[in-house]
Amino acid sequence: MAAQGRITAVLGPTNTGKTHYAIERMLGYRTGVIGLPLRLLAREVYDKIVALRGPSVVALVTGEERIVPPRTAYWVCTVEAMPEGMGADFLAIDEIQLCADPERGHVFTDRLLRARGQHETLFLGSDTMRGKIADLVPEATFMRRERMSHLSYAGSKKISRMPPRSAIVGFSVDNVYAMAELIRRQKGGAAVVMGALSPRTRNAQVALYQNGDVDYLVATDAIGMGLNLDINHVAFSALSKFDGRRMRPLAPNELAQIAGRAGRGMADGTFGVTGEAAPLEDEVAEAIMDHRFTPISHLQWRNPRLNFASPEALVASLEEPPGRDGLVRAREADDLSALRTLSGDAEVRARAGTADAVKLLWDVCRIPDFRGISHAEHASLLTQIFAFLHEKGRVPDDWLARQIKRIDRTDGDIDTLSKRLAFIRTWTYVAQRHGWVDDESHWRDETRGVEDRLSDALHERLTQRFVDRRTSVLLRRLKQKEALLAEVSDTGEVTVEGEYVGRLEGFRFRQDAKASGEEARTISRAALQALTPHFHLRADRFYNAPDTEIDFTEQGGLMWGEQAVGKLVAGAEPLKPQVQVFVDDEAGQDVAEKVQRRLQHFIDRKIAALFEPLLNMSRDETLTGLARGFAYRMVEGLGVLPRQQVADEVKQLDQDARGALRKHGVRFGQFTVFMPLLLKPAPTRLRLVLWSLAAGLDEFPEAPPPGLVTVPTDTSAPEGYAAMAGYRTAGERSIRIDMLERLADMLRAEDSRGGFEAKADMLSITGMTLDQFADLMQGLGYKADRGEREKVRPQAVATTPDGQQATATGETPHKEGAASAEPPVAPEHAPEEAAPDDDTAISATPAEPAVEGVSVDGAPEKLESEETTAGLSSEEVIAQVTPDAGPETGETPETPTPDAGAELRPAEETAPEMEHYYTFTWGGGRSKRPGEQHGKGRGRREDGGGKPQGKKGGGKPRGKGKPRREDGPKSFQSGPKRKEKAIDPDNPFAAALKGLKTD
Numbered sequence: 001m002a003a004q005g006r007i008t009a010v011l012g013p014t015n016t017g018k019t020h021y022a023i024e025r026m027l028g029y030r031t032g033v034i035g036l037p038l039r040l041l042a043r044e045v046y047d048k049i050v051a052l053r054g055p056s057v058v059a060l061v062t063g064e065e066r067i068v069p070p071r072t073a074y075w076v077c078t079v080e081a082m083p084e085g086m087g088a089d090f091l092a093i094d095e096i097q098l099c100a101d102p103e104r105g106h107v108f109t110d111r112l113l114r115a116r117g118q119h120e121t122l123f124l125g126s127d128t129m130r131g132k133i134a135d136l137v138p139e140a141t142f143m144r145r146e147r148m149s150h151l152s153y154a155g156s157k158k159i160s161r162m163p164p165r166s167a168i169v170g171f172s173v174d175n176v177y178a179m180a181e182l183i184r185r186q187k188g189g190a191a192v193v194m195g196a197l198s199p200r201t202r203n204a205q206v207a208l209y210q211n212g213d214v215d216y217l218v219a220t221d222a223i224g225m226g227l228n229l230d231i232n233h234v235a236f237s238a239l240s241k242f243d244g245r246r247m248r249p250l251a252p253n254e255l256a257q258i259a260g261r262a263g264r265g266m267a268d269g270t271f272g273v274t275g276e277a278a279p280l281e282d283e284v285a286e287a288i289m290d291h292r293f294t295p296i297s298h299l300q301w302r303n304p305r306l307n308f309a310s311p312e313a314l315v316a317s318l319e320e321p322p323g324r325d326g327l328v329r330a331r332e333a334d335d336l337s338a339l340r341t342l343s344g345d346a347e348v349r350a351r352a353g354t355a356d357a358v359k360l361l362w363d364v365c366r367i368p369d370f371r372g373i374s375h376a377e378h379a380s381l382l383t384q385i386f387a388f389l390h391e392k393g394r395v396p397d398d399w400l401a402r403q404i405k406r407i408d409r410t411d412g413d414i415d416t417l418s419k420r421l422a423f424i425r426t427w428t429y430v431a432q433r434h435g436w437v438d439d440e441s442h443w444r445d446e447t448r449g450v451e452d453r454l455s456d457a458l459h460e461r462l463t464q465r466f467v468d469r470r471t472s473v474l475l476r477r478l479k480q481k482e483a484l485l486a487e488v489s490d491t492g493e494v495t496v497e498g499e500y501v502g503r504l505e506g507f508r509f510r511q512d513a514k515a516s517g518e519e520a521r522t523i524s525r526a527a528l529q530a531l532t533p534h535f536h537l538r539a540d541r542f543y544n545a546p547d548t549e550i551d552f553t554e555q556g557g558l559m560w561g562e563q564a565v566g567k568l569v570a571g572a573e574p575l576k577p578q579v580q581v582f583v584d585d586e587a588g589q590d591v592a593e594k595v596q597r598r599l600q601h602f603i604d605r606k607i608a609a610l611f612e613p614l615l616n617m618s619r620d621e622t623l624t625g626l627a628r629g630f631a632y633r634m635v636e637g638l639g640v641l642p643r644q645q646v647a648d649e650v651k652q653l654d655q656d657a658r659g660a661l662r663k664h665g666v667r668f669g670q671f672t673v674f675m676p677l678l679l680k681p682a683p684t685r686l687r688l689v690l691w692s693l694a695a696g697l698d699e700f701p702e703a704p705p706p707g708l709v710t711v712p713t714d715t716s717a718p719e720g721y722a723a724m725a726g727y728r729t730a731g732e733r734s735i736r737i738d739m740l741e742r743l744a745d746m747l748r749a750e751d752s753r754g755g756f757e758a759k760a761d762m763l764s765i766t767g768m769t770l771d772q773f774a775d776l777m778q779g780l781g782y783k784a785d786r787g788e789r790e791k792v793r794p795q796a797v798a799t800t801p802d803g804q805q806a807t808a809t810g811e812t813p814h815k816e817g818a819a820s821a822e823p824p825v826a827p828e829h830a831p832e833e834a835a836p837d838d839d840t841a842i843s844a845t846p847a848e849p850a851v852e853g854v855s856v857d858g859a860p861e862k863l864e865s866e867e868t869t870a871g872l873s874s875e876e877v878i879a880q881v882t883p884d885a886g887p888e889t890g891e892t893p894e895t896p897t898p899d900a901g902a903e904l905r906p907a908e909e910t911a912p913e914m915e916h917y918y919t920f921t922w923g924g925g926r927s928k929r930p931g932e933q934h935g936k937g938r939g940r941r942e943d944g945g946g947k948p949q950g951k952k953g954g955g956k957p958r959g960k961g962k963p964r965r966e967d968g969p970k971s972f973q974s975g976p977k978r979k980e981k982a983i984d985p986d987n988p989f990a991a992a993l994k995g996l997k998t999d
Contacts, residue, residue: 005119007137009096011127012145013291014224014260015269018124021145022092023048026074029119032090035079035111037098037225039065043199044227046076063368064428064451065199066444080107082115091117095225096125097253097296099132103244105300106330112136114304128253131295135326149263153285154272157235160186164215165232168274169258171220171241177414179237179275180218180466189214189467195222198421200455205462214467224258234262237275252284253293301327308358311343338365341379348383351390361386363433370425385430394438395430403427408450410457414465417458424451488534492563494527501527506563507535507583507595528586535587539594550602554702556689558599566599570693574638575607575615577693607690610683613675614639617664627657634666638687639678640737642723643671670744671728672737679726679738681706691724701725709739709767710776731779733772739765752782752922774918783923791913 010018023045026032036042039062046060046067059072061081075083079093093115099108112123113136123133123140133140159182162168168183168190170176176194183190191209193202209217210230221241223229236258240249263269271288273279280288287293307317318336321329342348342365352361364386369378388395404427407420424447430436431443487495492503502511509531511524542560551559558566558579566581579599583592608615617623618635630649633641643650650668653661658668665675678687685703692700701721704711710733714721727734735743742765750756758773766773774784 005117005121007116007121007123007140008143009123009125009130009133009137009140010143010145011125011130013126013147013151014257015147015149015151015263015265016145017148018145019045019094022094022122022124025120025122026090026092027052029089029117031073031086031088032092032117033075033077033082033086033088034092035077035082035094035115037079037095037104038195038222039063039078040195040197040199040202040222041094041225041227042076042078043203049074049076064425064432065448066432079111080104082111084115087118089117089119090122091115091120092122092124094124096123096133097129098125099129099299100296102300102331103333106302106333109299109301109327110304112299126253126257126293127291128293128296132297132299132326136299136324147260147291149266150268151260151263151289152268152270153280153289154233154270156273156277156279159183159274162187162216162235162274163233165230166215166235167217167219167223167229167231167233167261168235168237169219169221169223170237172238173418175237176218176220177466183216183218184466187216190216190218192462192466193217193219193223193227195220196418196422197458198425198451198455200452201421201459201462204455204459208463208467218466221254221258223261224254227261228264229261230264231261232263232267232269234259234269234271235274236272236277239273239277239280251293252287255280255284256288256291256293259288298326298328300330302330302333306362308355308362311339311349311352311358311361314358314362315339315343334369335362335366337375338369338379338382341375342383342386345383348386351386357390360389364389367426367429370422370429371419372422381426389436393435395436397438400427400430400437400443404446404450408453410453414458414461417454417461421451421454421458424454488531494531496526496530504531504534504538506560506565507538507581507587507591509584509586528584532586532588535584535591539587539591543594543598545598547602547605550599552603552606552686552689554685554689555700556693558603565595568603568689568693570696574690574694575611575635577603577690579603606686610686611639611678613665613677617661617666620664623660625657626652626654627660630657630661631664634673634675638691638724639675639683640687640723640726641673643669643673646673669737669741671740672723674726674737676738679736684724684726688721688724691720695720708736709765710735710772729779730777731775733768733776733779735766735776750920752920755785755919755921757917757919770916770918774920777918777920778923781923782920785919785921786916787919788914788916791915 010021012018022034026034027049034045036045042060042062043065046058049058053074055067056069057071057073059069059075059077060067061075061077061083063078063081075086075088077083079098093108093111096108096112099105099112101108112133115121123129123137127144130142133142157163159168159179162183168179170179173194173196176192180190180192191205191214193205197205206227206229208214217223217229217231223231236255239255240247259271261269262271301322303317303320303322305317307313315336318339319329339362342361343352348361352358364382367382367385369375371378385395388399404424407423407427409420410417412420428444428447428451431440431447434440437443488504489495492505493500494502494504494509500512502509504510509524509527511527542565545560549561552568553559556568557564558568564582566579568577569580571578579596581592581595581599583595614635617631620631623631626649630646630653633646633649650673662668665677667674667676677683681703688703689700695718697718701714701717704725704727711727713729713732713734722729722734723737725734726736726738728737728740743762746759746762758770758777763770763773766776768776774786778784
């Protein structure tokens with residue numbers, strides 16, 4: 001063993017500044033070498049020295065990286081890559097306690113025994129090495145360094161309660177990834193540090209943590225080897241690890257090496273456990289806190305004096321046992337295992353015939369198995385490399401290029417990129433070896449470029465999977481207590497500091513649904529803080545917005561464009577609803593009040609515009625007495641009142657009161673008292689909302705589609721819905737109350753006792769088929785008898801000389817059929833005293849329906865005066881005007897033979913064709929509905945009074961004992977008798993036609 005210069009063992013726990021002390025000592029000499037346990041730590045120390053001395057005098061040498069400037073004075077290396085025989089002034093070995101490591105210990109032991117500096121040598125490590133260093137290097141002196149901060153045990157903590165600036169330690173890749181994923185969901189993200197990462201990826205991940213982008217670090221025991229991070233708490237997620245051969249529990253000194261990363265400088269730190277790790281025993285925890293551990297008794301050793309005479313001799317020298325106490329032969333390492341495998345190959349044995357060839361074989365066998373694949377495949381690769389080096393002296397450029405090209409891809413997930421990084425490390429190692437490739441500089445740059453690209457891609461994938469960049473940015477800005485910059489797009493998307501955080505819907509912030517846990521709370525806090533000025537600006541814009549930008553929904557919601565800003569709630573009166581706004585509390589009271597005022601103004605103006613006739617009537621001071629009371633009832637009913645609910649009030653109204661109400665548009669119908677202008681779609685839609693609010697419904701029924709005369713009856717709708725929608729239920733369909741009046745006009749002209757068929761106009765105004773119309777009539781109280789008959793064929797037609805057509809009866813046929821007969825039209829200016837009890841229907845075409853107010857319960861004659869029929873139910877009114885007898889019938893005359901001069905066209909010869917029809921007769925009542933009562937027989941009113949008396953149109957009650965109007969004979973007709981068309985005397989067929997008619 002060489003003994004050159006002063007040898008000092010600087011021992012102590014973590015966070016004592018040992019590595020920093022060694023760097024200072026080395027820079028005090030002209031040249032120096034420092035060996036470190038990890039290439040990650042080597043890169044960190046290299047960067048520090050470069051910052052102090054510049055890159056031109058500092059070299060970095062690891063298994064996969066080699067930076068050696070021409071004027072190198074200071075060498076920063078991994079322990080395995082330390083150059084030998086340089087004679088540097090200073091030499092230091094960090095983490096010297098790794099002499100006891102089963103895998104790498106023999107390398108550290110070799111440096112302890114043989115590596116020396118010309119003027120000073122430092123061994124840095126744990127105090128557990130004091131005894132063995134004293135035995136093996138008796139000339140060494142010892143320096144004890146105390147920890148600069150206090151380390152304490154914090155027990156077990158859940159991930160959700162893990163304090164910020166914590167490091168969670170796992171001992172497998174799967175465990176590290178699982179913990180990182182859990183922390184991302186609960187805490188917003190974590191950086192990942194593992195020894196298998198490239199320096200570039202590791203540095204990028206550490207930067208996330210050190211910069212405050214994330215508050216949590218998930219790592220393997222790689223952080224225990226001198227990595228200096230701002231960690232306040234270290235938590236172990238497991239207490240055992242796989243050492244390459246078996247799972248074994250971690251020793252207290254190994255736990256202390258990792259736990260000691262907590263606390264930096266003068267800052268105290270804590271350690272504990274988390275996840276499935278059991279709490280530490282009290283003795284172990286106290287030993288870690290007091291830095292008291294069992295001294296190391298044996299060091300791993302392997303013979304450094306190798307025999308290259310043959311492969312067998314080399315294997316024998318590597319297996320030679322140590323010659324002194326305290327040293328134990330190291331277990332078979334990967335390089336020795338590879339040597340055994342290659343030595344068994346006949347071709348390799350033939351090539352390894354000289355000492356130089358054996359030495360080359362040993363150098364090839366020392367290529368680490370970075371890929372971690374099978375031993376046989378790794379041996380196959382080494383065999384091929386050895387063959388190239390032995391035959392050609394170089395690894396062929398084209399072969400090496402193909403190997404690198406297969407790896408140079410940045411697609412794939414984390415595992416795929418990690419494998420590619422492991423593969424490229426093999427070729428990086430080959431390129432670093434002196435003399436193995438033609439252009440060392442080129443291949444070093446090539447492999448380094450591929451590694452950098454893969455490292456960047458891996459860092460990106462790790463960040464995407466385990467770090468929410470949005471949350472990290474917001475956390476950092478919140479910690480800095482700076483004003484956050486928020487932007488709201490036209491579509492409502494909210495970005496804070498350029499990161500999407502959610503949407504602004506009206507005056508409520510809806511954060512990104514993907515966020516959860518701590519991430520969601522961070523986003524909400526940051527977004528609401530940044531959105532405060534936007535709430536005020538938006539409130540000002542909303543307050544000045546026109547009413548055309550605001551609307552209400554059929555469920556009572558209030559919308560600003562497509563954004564919900566409030567809802568209607570019931571007020572003291574149906575026409576005075578109140579507003580409840582949707583505004584976040586963080587927006588402030590001023591914003592909420594401004595939005596509330598604007599919405600209240602909107603709904604008040606909307607009601608005033610759509611219900612103007614109703615409101616004008618309620619404010620009319622000329623209405624007095626019963627008329628004023630009835631006006632209030634109309635307001636309560638929102639302009640629509642079922643007749644049976646106000647039968648008594650209607651009966652008590654005199655002609656003057658009714659006239660005053662009619663001036664405001666009130667129409668007194670047999671089924672409904674309503675205001676026609678309020679049956680339009682817009683007032684109907686709002687009326688249903690106001691009615692639903694007043695009724696306290698949980699779900700508001702929707703208005704029927706506008707323009708439909710009939711709609712399917714909604715049996716699930718609440719009671720009173722049909723009237724509020726402007727319809728009356730009649731069987732499976734409901735008919736609009738204004739069109740019901742037009743239908744009533746037609747039905748008055750029909751014989752409801754003898755029976756009648758539906759006319760074309762009846763089907764036209766209802767827009768129904770015959771079967772649908774029959775169901776409607778039954779819903780109105782009629783009986784519908786279905787029958788079948790042969791379809792009437794066209795009659796023979798004679799053409800007269802003047803071009804007119806005549807039937808066999810000699811009459812010119814009328815163009816309209818029986819189904820299209822029109823009912824008599826009421827006189828335009830009927831005297832007030834002769835006005836019917838219900839408003840006279842206004843004639844209108846189906847294309848332009850007029851709002852009507854007459855019942856449809858089946859009276860074939862015109863209604864009597866209001867005094868005569870006031871307060872009657874629809875059934876009673878129909879019953880009192882029903883005729884006693886049906887229409888007259890006559891015999892069908894024989895068909896005469898026309899004169900010879902007449903040109904006759906026979907009817908088409910077709911097969912008999914059947915058609916079905918319905919005969920409608922008054923049924924004496926209608927289907928009972930919930931909440932309604934049937935009349936007590938024909939002629940009885942629903943309010944209990946008798947049938948109206950007095951002669952038709954007289955307006956006065958008949959006297960006592962006078963005969964009832966239906967006692968005398970009566971005749972009815974559906975319309976005025978048509979005037980017969982005079983026969984043209986010049987018509988040559990006149991005589992024949994006249995004779996046919998006479999017969």
